[in-house]
Amino acid sequence: MFNHCNQRIGQNRNHVPDRCPQMFSTFRVAFLALAWLMAGNHFLAAQDIAISGAKIIPMVGDVIENGTIVIRDGRITAIGADARVPVEARVIKADGKVVVPGFIDPHNAEGMSQANENNPNVPFVSVLDTIDPLRPFFDEARRNGITTVCVSPANSTMIGGQTAVIKTGATFLDDMILQRQTGIKISLSPAAGVSRMGQLAALRKELSEAKKIAFPEEKTDVTATAKPEADKTETPENQDRRRGRGRPENDSPAENGKPNPTDDPKPDEPKAEAKADAKPKTETKIDELKQPMVDLVSGKLLALIHCEIPMDVDHALKLIEDFNLKPVLILGRDCYKAADAVIAAGHAVILPEDLVFWERDPRTNRDAQVIVIDPFRELNAPIAFSTSRSTSDTIGQNYLWYQAALAVKYGLPRDKALAGLTIDPARMLGIDEYVGSLEVGKDGDLLILSGDPLDVNTWVETTVINGRVVYERSKDRKLEILLKGNQ
Amino acid sequence: MSVRQLKFFAASQKPRLLTLLCSLMFAVLLLVANPSSADAQTLYRAGQVITMEGTTFSPGAVLVQDGKITAIGDSIDGGEATVVDFGDQATIFPGLIDAYSQAGLSNATRDEPTDEVTPNFSVANAIDWNSRSLAQALANGTTTLCLTPGTENVFAGRATIIKSSAAHRNVVQTDAGLVANLTSDPTRRNQSRQRPDSIYMRQPTNRMGVVWILRHNFHSAINKPDSTDSLNSLRECVNGDRKLFVVSRTAPDLETALTLADEFGLRPILVGGQESYRVLDLLAAKQVKMILTTVPTGTTSGTERTEICLNRAGLLADAGVDFCLSGDDLRVEAAFAVRHGLDHDQALKAITITPAQILGVADQVGSLAVGKNADFIVLNGPPLEFTTRIEAVVVDGQIVFGTNPQN
Numbered sequence: 001m002f003n004h005c006n007q008r009i010g011q012n013r014n015h016v017p018d019r020c021p022q023m024f025s026t027f028r029v030a031f032l033a034l035a036w037l038m039a040g041n042h043f044l045a046a047q048d049i050a051i052s053g054a055k056i057i058p059m060v061g062d063v064i065e066n067g068t069i070v071i072r073d074g075r076i077t078a079i080g081a082d083a084r085v086p087v088e089a090r091v092i093k094a095d096g097k098v099v100v101p102g103f104i105d106p107h108n109a110e111g112m113s114q115a116n117e118n119n120p121n122v123p124f125v126s127v128l129d130t131i132d133p134l135r136p137f138f139d140e141a142r143r144n145g146i147t148t149v150c151v152s153p154a155n156s157t158m159i160g161g162q163t164a165v166i167k168t169g170a171t172f173l174d175d176m177i178l179q180r181q182t183g184i185k186i187s188l189s190p191a192a193g194v195s196r197m198g199q200l201a202a203l204r205k206e207l208s209e210a211k212k213i214a215f216p217e218e219k220t221d222v223t224a225t226a227k228p229e230a231d232k233t234e235t236p237e238n239q240d241r242r243r244g245r246g247r248p249e250n251d252s253p254a255e256n257g258k259p260n261p262t263d264d265p266k267p268d269e270p271k272a273e274a275k276a277d278a279k280p281k282t283e284t285k286i287d288e289l290k291q292p293m294v295d296l297v298s299g300k301l302l303a304l305i306h307c308e309i310p311m312d313v314d315h316a317l318k319l320i321e322d323f324n325l326k327p328v329l330i331l332g333r334d335c336y337k338a339a340d341a342v343i344a345a346g347h348a349v350i351l352p353e354d355l356v357f358w359e360r361d362p363r364t365n366r367d368a369q370v371i372v373i374d375p376f377r378e379l380n381a382p383i384a385f386s387t388s389r390s391t392s393d394t395i396g397q398n399y400l401w402y403q404a405a406l407a408v409k410y411g412l413p414r415d416k417a418l419a420g421l422t423i424d425p426a427r428m429l430g431i432d433e434y435v436g437s438l439e440v441g442k443d444g445d446l447l448i449l450s451g452d453p454l455d456v457n458t459w460v461e462t463t464v465i466n467g468r469v470v471y472e473r474s475k476d477r478k479l480e481i482l483l484k485g486n487q
Numbered sequence: 488m489s490v491r492q493l494k495f496f497a498a499s500q501k502p503r504l505l506t507l508l509c510s511l512m513f514a515v516l517l518l519v520a521n522p523s524s525a526d527a528q529t530l531y532r533a534g535q536v537i538t539m540e541g542t543t544f545s546p547g548a549v550l551v552q553d554g555k556i557t558a559i560g561d562s563i564d565g566g567e568a569t570v571v572d573f574g575d576q577a578t579i580f581p582g583l584i585d586a587y588s589q590a591g592l593s594n595a596t597r598d599e600p601t602d603e604v605t606p607n608f609s610v611a612n613a614i615d616w617n618s619r620s621l622a623q624a625l626a627n628g629t630t631t632l633c634l635t636p637g638t639e640n641v642f643a644g645r646a647t648i649i650k651s652s653a654a655h656r657n658v659v660q661t662d663a664g665l666v667a668n669l670t671s672d673p674t675r676r677n678q679s680r681q682r683p684d685s686i687y688m689r690q691p692t693n694r695m696g697v698v699w700i701l702r703h704n705f706h707s708a709i710n711k712p713d714s715t716d717s718l719n720s721l722r723e724c725v726n727g728d729r730k731l732f733v734v735s736r737t738a739p740d741l742e743t744a745l746t747l748a749d750e751f752g753l754r755p756i757l758v759g760g761q762e763s764y765r766v767l768d769l770l771a772a773k774q775v776k777m778i779l780t781t782v783p784t785g786t787t788s789g790t791e792r793t794e795i796c797l798n799r800a801g802l803l804a805d806a807g808v809d810f811c812l813s814g815d816d817l818r819v820e821a822a823f824a825v826r827h828g829l830d831h832d833q834a835l836k837a838i839t840i841t842p843a844q845i846l847g848v849a850d851q852v853g854s855l856a857v858g859k860n861a862d863f864i865v866l867n868g869p870p871l872e873f874t875t876r877i878e879a880v881v882v883d884g885q886i887v888f889g890t891n892p893q894n
Contacts, residue, residue: 367623405873
């Protein structure tokens with residue numbers, strides 16, 4: 001998959017190959033220009049770019065002073081103090097600037113036109129059907145350095161649906177998708193009119209049913225029965241079903257702007273089913289509506305579990321154990337009291353938007369300041385941050401980088417805070433193969449910052465996604481209006 | 488000294504040893520627990536002392552006696568003073584001042600629903616010293632607060648300036664000025680809306696009414712010298728004997744506030760100022776003082792849905808308008824103001840000395856100088872970095888939040 005030389009000519013509709021200048025002809029230029037024009041908005045093939053002179057914080061590996069990073073076909077091909085810059089690459093001089101991986105928001109419903117589904121049990125719905133790429137959220141994400149976001153249903157639905165990981169830098173959803181199915185959002189905080197025990201009972205029932213389907217003869221031999229199931233879902237078709245087009249193509253034959261048929265979920269799903277029909281595996285044929293829950297209990301989808309209060313954490317840990325889930329815990333602010341249990345279990349954690357708050361003891365009425373980060377400093381698992389637009393006290397809580405700065409303020413080591421913006425969320429979502437750090441072979445998602453990532457005066461100067469510049473502060477007319485007012 | 492005394496007593500008056508020992512220990516305890524009592528002096532040391540008087544000492548030290556600063560400089564010989572050393576990494580910075588706050592006032596004490604003109608009501612009688620909001624203010628480094636009544640009355644009442652430390656209940660100024668609201672807020676609860684049969688409890692029901700009530704009452708205060716007592720405070724505002732805070736957010740409200748000010752010869756302090764960026768020239772020409780309230784988090788804010796202008800503070804500074812910043816966490820307000828375009832030093836002033844000047848208490852608080860109150864915060868980094876934490880808060884010479892490094 002890292003063999004770019006073989007793919008480049010086929011995929012990169014934009015640039016002139018550097019190794020064969022003799023092929024450079026007027027005809028070819030005209031053809032390329034025509035292709036470029038026809039591509040219009042869909043045109044997302046990356047230009048080769050090189051960023052030079054910057055201090056690079058790759059998140060994996062050492063900081064490189066005065067480094068160069070080269071992105072070809074949307075992937076990082078070279079990084080280092082002496083990386084060779086291809087002649088045809090667009091060079092962005094970033095002297096005195098700081099380059100970091102694009103930030104990752106691991107849990108956000110802002111990209112959705114509606115954050116919650118009313119029906120409490122909808123594992124079959126997908127956020128992909130409700131993401132509106134023109135919501136201001138995406139614009140602000142690019143401005144504030146968020147290049148990847150795991151769009152998840154909000155916390156009001158028991159089984160809220162499938163989450164997806166998308167990049168923030170495109171006009172059409174299909175061009176943004178990094179992973180179509182990442183996990184299933186589960187909320188342990190009961191909806192209005194439902195008791196906690198009712199919610200939990202219903203949840204257990206759903207999980208047990210899915211488990212029965214996934215492992216029909218569980219008691220005797222779990223692994224034996226699990227095997228054909230795993231084989232079925234890990235066919236290339238199924239892998240493709242989970243992968244989107246929002247990252248640079250590698251070996252899938254998407255050419256000339258036509259979407260790869262296996263990339264499109266709608267034509268894809270009947271096809272997958274047809275395939276299942278063709279092979280007479282009648283035993284393992286699973287209801288389309290049930291499939292996501294089956295994938296969840298077979299560990300193919302993450303369980304993004306929202307815990308509102310500390311007792312939810314305990315229940316979540318039991319569910320994780322009983323059903324062998326691959327969890328990410330989305331914690332409410334009171335869950336700091338359950339930190340010991342979380343640390344013992346070592347699960348990945350998304351911290352609440354209130355990293356510091358005041359709590360009143362119900363008996364003594366005594367107020368005390370709670371620093372949520374404090375107990376989680378011991379956690380030896382990925383930690384990520386979340387933002388809030390509706391409930392925030394200060395403008396700071398709108399920004400992921402501010403949350404990281406706040407975490408450092410209250411004692412989280414700096415490296416861990418920066419990891420919480422980049423590699424940690426990538427790891428917890430299982431997308432660290434593609435994003436989260438600046439390494440050769442990973443997606444060309446990076447930020448050119450005017451200074452230190454957590455400094456008060458630092459701005460995102462340029463946001464690059466898949467090797468494409470999607471935001472430039474110098475051309476950000478909207479920011480200008482926000483700063484100066486609509487005079 | 489005390490050891491020698493003990494030995495002496497031990498040798499000569501053995502029977503009473505226990506009593507003496509106890510009383511001596513008690514005295515020592517008292518001294519430790521209350522370092523700035525009566526004659527005791529405390530010397531606070533840190534890697535840096537930013538005075539906001541134009542000088543920064545590094546390293547720096549502040550000598551405190553009776554809650555007042557008696558000496559400040561690079562190195563002070565404190566004599567027998569108790570030394571509290573916050574370390575080389577620490578920065579001592581003046582206690583922050585919030586010139587417009589409702590901390591410590593419960594919702595029930597902010598607004599009076601039965602009457603729109605209540606200029607004699609004073610928040611001084613409604614402070615809950617143990618409230619969370621005051622503790623929160625203290626934890627955020629705000630040592631002095633101007634508490635004001637809410638925004639739902641045209642003449643809402645009188646403001647009070649206090650220290651946020653609940654232990655001392657220190658009221659700096661009981662009567663700090665009259666608060667008037669030239670906003671849409673006073674109309675909010677008076678409209679019939681769903682109930683056409685309802686009897687209006689009070690006026691106004693629209694913004695024209697707000698302005699009329701303001702004008703009418705000032706007019707009465709001037710032209711009817713022996714009118715009711717409630718108008719005395721208005722008369723004092725007109726005579727310049729009392730401060731007048733006028734809350735206004737939109738450009739038309741700010742303009743109207745200044746028109747009324749001209750009409751009655753008032754010198755109001757404008758509070759809010761969300762749309763002040765639209766009337767910069769006017770504000771500069773009138774040389775008004777402003778208290779800017781917090782930057783909104785959404786796209787629009789407040790009752791009037793004013794639009795966002797993130798660099799409001801920077802634009803006002805460029806236009807030459809005197810202003811300070813207000814909000815729950817003043818360091819965050821100032822940091823974002825700097826991020827959005829305000830000069831760094833001006834931002835520091837806007838949360839310390841400028842609000843003190845606007846409130847008229849700059850002789851006591853707002854900067855670190857000999858004779859002023861020993862109110863300061865101890866930081867572990869530059870004051871306006873998001874990553875900087877408050878290690879301790881000192882009010883009137885005593886550590887009231889955070890830990891004493893010597894204990």
